Amino acid sequence: MERADTAGRGVGVRLLDVGPGRARVALTVEERHVNGHGICHGGYLFFLADAAFAYACNSHGTSAVAAGADITFLRPVALGAELVAEAVERARAGRSGLYDVTIRDGDRAVAEFRGRSRQVPGLPSPA
Numbered sequence: 001m002e003r004a005d006t007a008g009r010g011v012g013v014r015l016l017d018v019g020p021g022r023a024r025v026a027l028t029v030e031e032r033h034v035n036g037h038g039i040c041h042g043g044y045l046f047f048l049a050d051a052a053f054a055y056a057c058n059s060h061g062t063s064a065v066a067a068g069a070d071i072t073f074l075r076p077v078a079l080g081a082e083l084v085a086e087a088v089e090r091a092r093a094g095r096s097g098l099y100d101v102t103i104r105d106g107d108r109a110v111a112e113f114r115g116r117s118r119q120v121p122g123l124p125s126p127a
Contacts, residue, residue, distance in 0.1 A: 001058055004124075005051075011044065013051045021089030023055035029081040040077035048085045049101040049113035056087035057097050057115070063123035064097065069115040081105045085113075095119040 002008075002015050008025075012033075016024040027033075027048045035041040049071060057064040077083065087101040097117040103110050 001055065008047075008051050011047055013048060015055060016084070018055045018059055020059050021056060021092075023052045023059060023087045025052045025055065025085050027083045027085075029077055029079055029083065031079065034079050037076075038079070040079075040081065040083075042071070042073055045073065045077065045083075045103055045111045046071050046113070048083060049087075049103055049111065050115065052085040052087035052101045053099050053113065053115040053117070056089055056099050056101075057117035060092075061125070062119050063121075063125060064117045064119045065123070067096070067116040067118040069113060071111055071113045073111050075108065075110050077105055077110050083110070087115075 012027050014026045016026055029040045033040050033044045083103055083105055085101050085103045087099050089099055091098040095118055099115045101113040
């Protein structure tokens with residue numbers, strides 16, 4: 001799945017770790033990620049959390065996509081920050097899943113994301 005993720009590579013997302021129902025990804029905040037306020041644009045924070053969520057919900061070997069998600073921004077993120085997003089599976093029932101993702105800058109949480117997944121038979125394998 002990582003090899004096929006051209007969007008993630010284009011943004012600068014790096015896969016750190018993945019296992020059943022969990023994943024960790026990272027992003028270094030660069031000039032291209034900064035908005036007019038001089039802080040990381042929220043869309044990139046969402047992207048990073050969504051990437052962790054995608055790896056976690058596809059970690060069971062069955063193709064899954066987002067059915068919905070929301071994010072809460074807790075504090076601004078400065079240029080140069082080393083962000084790590086960690087996704088954890090909270091529940092799976094049938095073809096549906098629920099995942100929480102925390103984005104941290106060091107030991108400080110900067111955003112919390114909750115994603116809902118849906119397995120989709122017929123999509124290419126996430127392998």
